[in-house]
Amino acid sequence: MNDYKNKSAAGLLSSDDKITLQQWFKTWLYEYRVNDLRPSSLEKYNGIYNNYIKNSEIGVIKLKDLSTSNLQAYYNVLMSKHKKSPNVIKTINKTIKCCLNQAVKETYILFNCSNNVILPKLASKKEVEIFTVEEQQQFIRSLDNHRHRVLFILVFATGLRLGEVTALKWHDINFEKNELSVKRTFKRVTILGKTEGNKTEIIEQPPKTEHSKRTIPIPSNVIIELKKHRKNQLAEKLKNKLIYVDNDLVFPNEIGEPTDPRNLDRSYARALKNAGISHKKFHALRHTYATRLFEADVPLKTVQELLGHSDISITANIYTHVMPKQKIAAVEKINSLFAL
Incomplete structure (x- = not known):
């Protein structure tokens, strides 16, 4: 009491x-x-x-x-x-x-x-899926006349997430500076309580974290591809002008609406199969971008900022498969000091 x-x-x-x-x-x-x-x-x-x-x-x-x-x-x-x-x-x-x-x-x-509570130990992480250089080139060569050719190339070249690339708008791209800005993302979610049966919708929302809002340089060859893509899109817009909705999206569907991430993922899987490449998740394009940067000796901090990770340890933990090669290369740079 x-x-x-x-x-x-x-x-x-x-x-x-x-x-x-x-x-x-x-x-x-x-x-x-x-x-x-x-x-x-x-x-x-x-x-x-x-x-x-x-x-x-x-x-x-x-x-x-x-x-x-x-x-x-x-x-x-x-x-x-x-x-x-x-x-x-x-x-x-x-x-x-x-x-x-x-x-x-x-x-x-x-x-x-x-x-x-004592939580169970997490299973060791699987090594991330990436394209080899040969697979990357083979995949790109197989994409002639594919509707999403430039989209796939852009993700290889910038590491954008699926929701980020589908939400990209033309005014996000600076053709003078050869760079793009990540300002939003698309995601299909269940709108709870809004409709009977909780149907899903594609919604626009802020990037994953504040660090995900970033500016990324675009290789000049990819800029050329984007300009060609814009011309093709204008032609498509004229063809469907009676039903086309101009949302300024870089990669909309045939009538200007947001591309459904689920449909894009299916299209990507079919493109891989047609190219004769074993299936990899769409995110493998982003992982490949990061891996190519590390292979080109780009510093870890720079890769973190380009990927939009909130912490440098996240980047280091994900790409441990690249680190051994980087460590060996780093040690070799001081090898001459021991030529006694």
């Missing part, structure tokens, strides 16, 4: 001892976070709620009764019985941690029990 009185006087008692984790999670997501999350992030968190919180073993537990052992047991079952990966478990716990941090601030609970 004395403990209860002390906590009450200090404002440390839960203001609602009946609220469950799933009730609080939904409140946290749609009352606290709905205005500061990108639509794609809101969709991701809503997916976590529907798949792992709502009516789950932990979701029905009252916040005041939720413990580290509850979470630990739930994660263990997800891994052993449902074969969820360590990365999925880490994502779930990270989201719950943010949710419970707010519950602590609101004094629904005294501490965040997710802080003490």
